[in-house]
Amino acid sequence: MTAGTAPLPSVPPPSVPLLSVRDVTMTFPGRRGGRSAPVRAVDGVSFDLAAGKTLGLVGESGCGKSTTGRMIVRLLEPTTGSITYDGRDISRLGRRELKPLRKDLQMVFQDPHSSLNPRQTVARIIADPLLVQGMAAAGARKRAAELMEMTGLIPEHIDRYPHEFSGGQAQRIGIARALATGPRLIVADEPVSALDVSVQAQIVNLMERLQRELGLAYLFIAHDLSVVKRVCNRVAVMYLGRIVEVGDKERVYAAPAHPYTQALLSAVPLPDPVAERARERITLLGDPPSPAAPPSGCTFHPRCPKAQEICRTEAPLLRVAAPGEAREVACHFAAADNP
Incomplete structure (x- = not known):
């Protein structure tokens, strides 16, 4: 694997x-x-x-x-x-x-930018479902970076905010968030x-x-x-x-x-x-x-x-x-x- x-x-x-x-x-x-x-x-x-x-x-x-x-x-x-x-x-x-x-059961929304919290970094947006399910912060951040790579995003951009991404990239963030919990x-x-x-x-x-x-x-x-x-x-x-x-x-x-x-x-x-x-x-x-x-x-x-x-x-x-x-x-x- x-x-x-x-x-x-x-x-x-x-x-x-x-x-x-x-x-x-x-x-x-x-x-x-x-x-x-x-x-x-x-x-x-x-x-x-x-x-x-x-x-x-x-x-x-x-x-x-x-x-x-x-x-x-x-x-x-x-x-x-x-x-x-x-x-x-x-x-x-x-x-x-x-x-x-x-x-x-997860959901991907229509408007990629309005469905992402503008005050949170990509790391927090993707990791949030994992944190809710009880995963430690370090593990959730590592998983967020893996999901960024899986969805075609650059893991080094993990601390950027949604407004720094294009519409297609923002939708990839939304998909990565939906995939977080498997x-x-x-x-x-x-x-x-x-x-x-x-x-x-x-x-x-x-x-x-x-x-x-x-x-x-x-x-x-x-x-x-x-x-x-x-x-x-x-x-x-x-x-x-x-x-x-x-x-x-x-x-x-x-x-x-x-x-x-x-x-x-x-x-x-x-x-x-x-x-x-x-x-x-x-x-x-x-x-x-x-x-x-x-x-x-x-x-x-x-x-x-x-x-x-x-x-x-x-x-x-x-x-x-x-x-x-x-x-x-x-x-x-x-x-x-x-x-």
Whole structure:
């Protein structure tokens, strides 16, 4: 084993998901006095994530992606539902019970600079999780230097402050901090959306390498479907707090079953100019409804070009898109469109 490389974590049997989310909701209360209605930011989300794999969670801004990620690492407490990690329901654990599990569940945030304390050195930022877990200061500093090298940073810069680093370097610091405790699952909340395109590729390459070396599982939250296509094994598409389609990446991208997924993929630029000009772009009318006052029935029906009367009155359940297919979709007409 080379210096600075953490040992591979134990991996549960393939049939048992590392993370299992079932019917999770998150409702934020309205303002006092009833001046605004409660907001259901996440509405019955369910999915599984296997050890060492990557699930992409995609959708428009405000659909509940980040709220879902924060509930998984217990920065937010779900209103209802269960979050099972490695066979244990962690959705209702108290602070003391959660502490030993924190080392296994870490998060990388969207804005690298705002997620780093400007008054702390890189040494302290990366070492903090280790100090919380009880490691001595000298050992934590040594580990921080190893993690800097592992993530492509210069260990000699360990006493610098976040403002002395570029955006890409600052995100590497955030990744190093997430790796400090040797996690098995990392929630990456749009980790490249605030970076230049060339830097995005570097960070994606880094995350892929770390996954291979350390056996990490990622919940990769993003709105850029081209990035998700590269890094993820499975894709879950969210709309207004609900998952409307989830399945293997190849199947979802090749033949999207839900009209919303079709619209999202039609907006992804193609590298072939001829194919780009020839294909049909699906334009969604209007903006997503407010989660404080969602439409009746299927919440997508006001913007859906295929909506019929049943869509206005009955909410579709997430079900298998077609017999024998490892994909689920919440649409009344998806199976007919994609037999």
